[in-house]
Structure formats: structure tokens, C-alpha cells
Amino acid sequence: xxxxxxxxxxxxxxxxxxxxxxxxxxxxxxxxxxxxxxxxxxxxxxxxxxxxxxxxxxxxxxxxxxxxxxxxxxxxxxxxxxxxxxxxxxxxxxxxxxxxxxxxxxxxxxxxxxxxxxxxxxxxxxxxxxxxxxxxxxxxxxxxxxxxxxxxxxxxxxxxxxxxxxxxxxxxxxxxxxxxxxxxxxxxxxxxxxxxxxxxxxxxxxxxxxxxxxxxxxxxxxxxxxxxxxxxxxxxxxxxxxxxxxx
Numbered sequence: 194x195x196x197x198x199x200x201x202x203x204x205x206x207x208x209x210x211x212x213x214x215x216x217x218x219x220x221x222x223x224x225x226x227x228x229x230x231x232x233x234x235x236x237x238x239x240x241x242x243x244x245x246x247x248x249x250x251x252x253x254x255x256x257x258x259x260x261x262x263x264x265x266x267x268x269x270x271x272x273x274x275x276x277x278x279x280x281x282x283x284x285x286x287x288x289x290x291x292x293x294x295x296x297x298x299x300x301x302x303x304x305x306x307x308x309x310x311x312x313x314x315x316x317x318x319x320x321x322x323x324x325x326x327x328x329x330x331x332x333x334x335x336x337x338x339x340x341x342x343x344x345x346x347x348x349x350x351x352x353x354x355x356x357x358x359x360x361x362x363x364x365x366x367x368x369x370x371x372x373x374x375x376x377x378x379x380x381x382x383x384x385x386x387x388x389x390x391x392x393x394x395x396x397x398x399x400x401x402x403x404x405x406x407x408x409x410x411x412x413x414x415x416x417x418x419x420x421x422x423x424x425x426x427x428x429x430x431x432x433x434x435x436x437x438x439x440x
Contacts, residue, residue, distance in 0.1 A: 209378060210378050210379050210381060210382055228305075228371060230305070230306050231329055231330040232309050232328075233328055233330070233331075233335070234328075234337065237326075237337065238336050239336035240328075240335055242331075243274070243282075243333055244275050244278045245278070246275075246282045246283075246286070247279075248279075257400045258397075263396075263407045264405035264406065264407060264439070265355040265407050265435075266358075267358050268437065268438040268440045270316075271316045271438070272318070272360035272404065272437060274317060276402050277312070278332070280361075280404070281310060283395070283398030284298070284363070284391050284394045284398065285299055285308060285310060285329055286332065297329075298394055299394055301387050302372060302383035302387060305374075305375065306371065307367045307368045307369065307384050307387060308388055308431075309326070309365070309366045309367075309368060310326075310327040310329070310364070310391070311326055311327065311337075311364040311366065311421055312326075312362070312364075313325075313342050313346055313362035314360075314361055315358075315359055315360055315362065316359075316360040316437070320334070321339060322339070322343075323340055323342070324337045324342055324421065337421070337422070342420070343356065343359075344357055345420065346362050349416035349417050350413075351413075353411070355435055359435035359437040360437040360438060361435070361437070362434075363395065363434045364417060364421065364430055364432075364433050365388050365432040366421070366429060366430050367384040367428065368428045369384065369427065369428070369429070370427060372387075391432070392432055395436070396408070399436050404436050404437065404439065405439050406435070406436045407435055408433065408434040409432075409435065417430045417433070418430055
């Protein structure tokens, strides 16, 4: 595909997803009131209840903002389970809970929360290597596949070495129908905004924990989706990141 055609497709998406006064975007016309906002795997081989996050009173918000940075280098020391628990909670954990709804650490268009998080464990103490889904509602990890997948994910990210050297690879996916029910074609803009909120919290939480982090946008979509066994018509990867101990 030529660069001209790629550019044209991007422009078509931008134009077709515009909000225009007097023209209403069509939704899927489905009642979204009882829509499930949490993904859970019933047939997982193992579940790990993550430790309750313990926040240090010494962490200062403006210091974190000032120091936040991208780093692609990691120590060979394992990341702790508590650090992983706090990292995942910071990215999209439940905060204020009510009987039929819970606020999270990130905003979301229409409070649809389409973003799911998968953790590929490379080097975390007390947690075996493998691919896990983060069950947000229960703050637990659901084991999907056991084994060392660092090199496989690195290959799917254009061979970026930091992927194999990180303690954990974080994959953000979008369950598009959660947002599309209300926003139709505009939903494709919103899921990337939602992913950006989670990605920024990844950076800020990592900085607060003294960890290095780098987000990734360069990967082969179909390969990552296949590794996670996703149905691309319903859920697909939109963002990735790696985190590890500092040298």
C-alpha cells in the first residue's frame, strides 16, 4: 500500500468520525444500561489475588509530575508483586464503589470503560511467567497461558529488546461495543483517548514506585491479538507498555 493511500485512509477516518452540527451519529441502537463493564475468564487455569495496594504517605504528586520520564533500560532484579498490584490499580483500579457502578482511577467517555489490561509476566517475584488478564473488578490476575513469552512479544514489537528485558509487558485492548453502543463511529476516537488516560497513569504510577516505563505503539496488531486469543471484531490491541526495576 502506497503512502498516498495510507494518508487518504487516515483522512477518511478523520472526516467520517467528525461531529457535525445538525447530523446525529447513529449508535448500534442497543440498550446499554445493563452492559457488562468487566471482562472475566471463567475457564482460567489459575487466579492470583493481588495484594491490596499500600500507598506511601511520602509520595508527592508534583514531584511525580516533574520526574515522569520514559526509560527503555531495566535492571535484572525482579519487580515485586506489590509493585505490580499498585501499578495495575493505578492504571485502572476501582476507587469509589456503589451497588451498580464504580469509579476508576481514569476517566472514560460515557463511563463505558472499554479498556482491558493484559500482563505478560517476565520477571515478577512470586508470580510465574505467562500471559495474564487483569480482572479489574476483583483486582486479580487470571492466568491464560503459562510460559516465557518475552521473545515472542518482542518479535511482534519489531524486535524491540526492551520488551524482553522488562519485568512486565502491559497490553491495553479495547472492547469496542462498550463504547460503540452509545457513540457509533465516534467511538473509535474515544477508545484511543481512554487508552491514553490509562497509559499516562501507567507512567505516573511507575514513577511513584521508582520503576522505569516506556509505552509502545509500534507492534504488529494481528500478532499481538493472536497471542491474546482475541476476536478482533469485538476486542483488539490499541496500546502497549513495558515496566521494570531501575538499574
